[in-house]
Amino acid sequence: MAMIKKHKQTLLSALQRVFCFILAAIILGAVGVPSAVLALDNSAPTVEIVGFMRGDSKDLRSSELLMAKLSNYSGNPEKLTYEWENKLGTYLYVFDKHDMAVVRGTKSEIEIYNTDKNVSPSKNMAGRTHNKTYSKKRFAYAAVYGAGVSSEKLKGGISVKVKDSYGNIIATASYTDDFKDYDLSKDMANAVFGVFEGETVDILNLLGQSSVVHVVCPACYVSQGKIISGSDCISLEKSPNGYSIRGLKAGEGVITIKLEKKNCKFHMDSENSSTTTVKVFKKPDTSTTATTLTLTNLDDRCEYYIGGVKGEVSDGKIVFTNLTPSTEYTVEVRGNYIDDDGVPKTAYAYVKDTTKNSYSASVVFKLDDSIADTETIFGNAFEVAVKSDDDYILLQSSENGYTAELTKGNYKVYLKDGNSYKQIEDVVLCVDENNNSAEIKYYSVLYDLNGGTLNEDLEYIYREGASVTTIASKPTKYEYVFDGWQCGDDTFTGNQIITESINRKYELSALWEVDKIGDGENPDGIPDKYQKKVTFKVVNGTWEDKTNKDISFYVTLLDDNGKWSVNGSARINIPTGMIANYGYENGKWDIEPTQTVSGTEEVIYVYSFEKIAETKPQPTTSQPTPTVETVVQEKTVYKTQYVEPITLKTGENLTFLGVLSGLCALGFAGTIIFAKKRSK
Known part of the structure; x- marks a missing residue:
């Protein structure tokens, strides 16, 4: 009993705690609490302004490349619009890429000034400068101008709003702390260089690829360079900007470099040295169509991106699809690296290729009015694809047939059923400036029995150009006999060629003739x-x-x-x-x-x-003595057709009458002899 009582007390205590928790939740809900406390779903996108190479938001510096870093977002960040606001007493520069080696003097670099802090637009940024705010797709990177700027002007902060394709704000962030003075040595210390086998890259460009903003200054110069390790993987060569690095084979090396700005009016005679790791990658091979870019010869240490989209490896290659024709694309190759202090870093290298010119091409099935649709021809639904070289390209069904943007060339045409492809023989889609369509025509041959019966198909479909023969089977009809097929002014028997190359519809009607005898x-x-x-x-x-x-x-x-x-x-x-x-x-x-x-x-x-005519007999007084005369007579016996008449001869020295006379004489003599014997 004591045990039961103890359990009852425990149960009541638990129920009380649950009730109190529910009541507290209701009260808190009524007065309101931070969403992070009560929210069960913490998957809403967030954004934070961080140092691009460092990945954190502490002690951000002027001239350091910044990034609006999204979290809890599964889409492509480069498809989003970024609206930056500048509240500083200096310039805020925003970029649509983090490779500083290629942005200077292009539309990828935009200046935001702030008239509230008496900051005017720069003359050298004409057409690329905006007051207080700037909003555009892909501009996720920024840098605060700090050369010759007092610490007071680095106050006020910056902010960013991230919008989806519909203009809806999905996340916001701001940085209101004072920006620290620039420190080129820290920027260089974060750099990791990436180069391809067999390629030579200027070190200034490698610093830009590593997001060192200072290299946009034309006064930068690499005055010293030395290989510390990995001389079998890399080599140093002199270049107009100081030094360049050549990748010898896939692997890793370490170098020391000194960067100087002797002629920069903002950084006169400044110099910085750093020890930097160099990653040597296998260079991927690229090939393009109008809408795809394919990578092969991949390095398994790397990841590959176009426009922020990571390429997925399949069958040893990566295919980026849905690209724009006649457009140069940069493939960003990322090699992750962890330094001796356990800090993760990323080495970047870039390879470019251009999608080919495209033409709106189509495959059109033309059917006569007796053919309902292509499913009638092929028996089931299907997709249409074309193939040039090794890749299949699916066409999109439209009112104008099956269409796609294709590059110049000759394509075989296929029907796709599930995962199998079947080629349509003798059809080639030729795509160039003058031709971009392939018509596949089908015609029907119809048989009208005209009252007869036949247990066989009466409708046949042929590709244009095919030879057509009438069906061999003959229909039947009571008291009639089939006498062929009529088509216009022509008549055909069974299994007879109608045409050697069909180019129209044929309708044949059975001909019947009376058959009663x-x-x-x-x-x-x-x-x-x-x-x-x-x-x-x-x-x-x-x-x-x-x-x-x-x-x-x-x-x-x-x-x-x-x-x-x-x-x-x-x-x-x-x-x-x-x-x-x-x-x-x-x-x-x-x-x-x-x-x-x-x-x-x-x-x-x-x-x-x-x-036979009748003749009257002549009277005689005496019986003449018969004479025997040799007569030859012929008697003809009639036979049926094709039997030759047979001639019989009674003898060469004896006639029929002679034989008869002889027999009569013998009979007469016998009678006389018999009478004499009886008289005796």
């Missing part, structure tokens, strides 16, 4: 109009097979090429061997038939026998 009085698959009926009749006799039924049949008329034709001809079999009925002889045709017939009208051939 041919197999006797039944259809035979041959149009009736190409058939002829032939009939043979026999009168007063029979055919060789002793029948006298009419012989009727149909023949098909063919031309010289063996094709059906109403103007063609056919061969027939003519009956032979007709036999006369008793009392008839001398058979003959009313129309002499020929083995070849033509014309479509029915023809009837009649074979008739004549009746």
Whole structure:
């Protein structure tokens, strides 16, 4: 029981603490507290004015490169607008890049003066000077002018507002402490040089790349230089500005240098020395199209940026996309370095390349009015890409086809389905000053069965220039026979070439011919109009097979090429061997038939026998003695067509009548002999 009581007290105590916390939160919320205390989401962007090389905001100095450093911002800072305000009694210079070697005298350097502190614009900054404030995209860097300036003029502070692309302020920062006097030695101590293998760079430019603002002064001169270590990686060479460094191979070296300003009216006879690390990088190879810049031969110690955007390595290369044609881009190569005191530093090197001239190019699919869309042709949705050399470039679908900004050249055209690309054969997109479009035309061939049936596709689509042949299958229709396809004034049979190179739509309609006869009085698959009926009749006799039924049949008329034709001809079999009925002889045709017939009208051939004429017998008084005469007779037996007549001979010394007479004489003699025997 004691244990239960103890747990109950503990539970009540916990509930009381929760209740008190909630109540306190409600009260604090009512009176208001700093957002950093109550905010659960601390991801809002913030900005701070810091020393660019140092990365902190303590004891900022005049002539030190400053930066509006954003935090909690995932986008590209160089796409933002920076509005600077100058409340100092000296000039504030703002820059759109941190490479001081290239900004002097360009639009990348803007002066902000302050008339409230009796500061007037500089004459040498005409067109690049503004009163109190200046706002522009990418201008994230600044430096306070401090040469020959009293400490009083370094008071008042500066501020910056950061705006998104819609003009909304996303973060603000100000620095209200007094700026310290410039210290070139500290600026130089923060520098780390970056050079590429095989390249020579002036040390003044390397100081500018390391954001030493003083080098914008033309009076700067490197009077001394010495290699401390890494002589196998770097070498020193004399140059117009004193010394330059040449990268021999990827690695690291250390040098000491002395920077002098003997002729500067603000820094007369000043000099500073420093020991500086030199990082030697592999120089990346670059290639461009109109909208891309590709880096290869990368150094795995480096990161690569264009316009504040870090390039991501894929398959051993980096491709920056969505660039502007005909534009020079600077690739910023950053090599991170930690010095002997554990301070992180960054060495910078730069490589440039220019995107190529571009032309608005397009791939256009032109379809006839029977083709709904390209999906009808290819079976599914797809993207269109072109390829020049090794890279695919996706085109954007638009009212004018598939378009892209492309450089001069010849491109193969592909269909992209998922991750696979299929080339459209024999299509090349030629892009230059005069040509920038490829048209891919498709035409349909349509079959109209005209009342018939066919279990097969009746619509076909062909690329322009393709050879087209009619389908081989024949449709069917009751009591009709298919007689080809009609297209305009032309007719085609099955599997016949319509055109060797299609350049328009074709619509074919089935031709039908009546087919009710041919197999006797039944259809035979041959149009009736190409058939002829032939009939043979026999009168007063029979055919060789002793029948006298009419012989009727149909023949098909063919031309010289063996094709059906109403103007063609056919061969027939003519009956032979007709036999006369008793009392008839001398058979003959009313129309002499020929083995070849033509014309479509029915023809009837009649074979008739004549009746034998009757003769009256002459009376005789005595029976003449028969005489035997050698007679040779021939008897013709009629056979059917193509059987040659057969001639039979009864004998060379004996005729049929002679044999008959002999038989009769033998019979008569036998009768007499038989009668004499009976009388005995």
